[in-house]
Amino acid sequence: MKPYLRSIKAKWTLQDYPDNTTYEAGYLISKNAGWRSIRPVIDTKKCSGCLQCYLHCPDGVISKRDGAVAIDYDFCKGCGICKRICKLKAIEMEAESK
Numbered sequence: 564m565k566p567y568l569r570s571i572k573a574k575w576t577l578q579d580y581p582d583n584t585t586y587e588a589g590y591l592i593s594k595n596a597g598w599r600s601i602r603p604v605i606d607t608k609k610c611s612g613c614l615q616c617y618l619h620c621p622d623g624v625i626s627k628r629d630g631a632v633a634i635d636y637d638f639c640k641g642c643g644i645c646k647r648i649c650k651l652k653a654i655e656m657e658a659e660s661k
């Protein structure tokens with residue numbers, strides 16, 4: 564019987580994950596087509612830089628640049644998972660300006 568995925572102990576640490584966004588790593592090739600209606604905005608005063616949002620972003624578009632956590636809006640789809648995962652409530656979803 565195969566083990567449950569949750570019982571497999573991950574040995575990766577944060578340092579093992581790539582620094583770059585998936586776009587920069589070459590995995591995303593087309594920018595979003597403008598259908599996103601809300602976007603995540605990080606409050607840098609609240610953000611601790613824990614990178615939990617980066618680990619959970621399904622598109623891998625969050626990264627740390629010059630010591631600050633940044634979102635690549637060219638590829639963010641506005642799903643809001645990063646907001647849900649941030650325990651410090653440092654991310655708010657704001658309406659896109661059309």
Ligand code: SF4
Nearest residue numbers: 610611613614616649
């Ligand atoms: S999860 Fe929140 S506190 Fe952690 S890096 Fe992301 S925005 Fe900052």
Ligand code: SF4
Nearest residue numbers: 620639640642643645
């Ligand atoms: S809204 Fe979704 S796609 Fe955009 S940065 Fe947050 S988790 Fe990633």
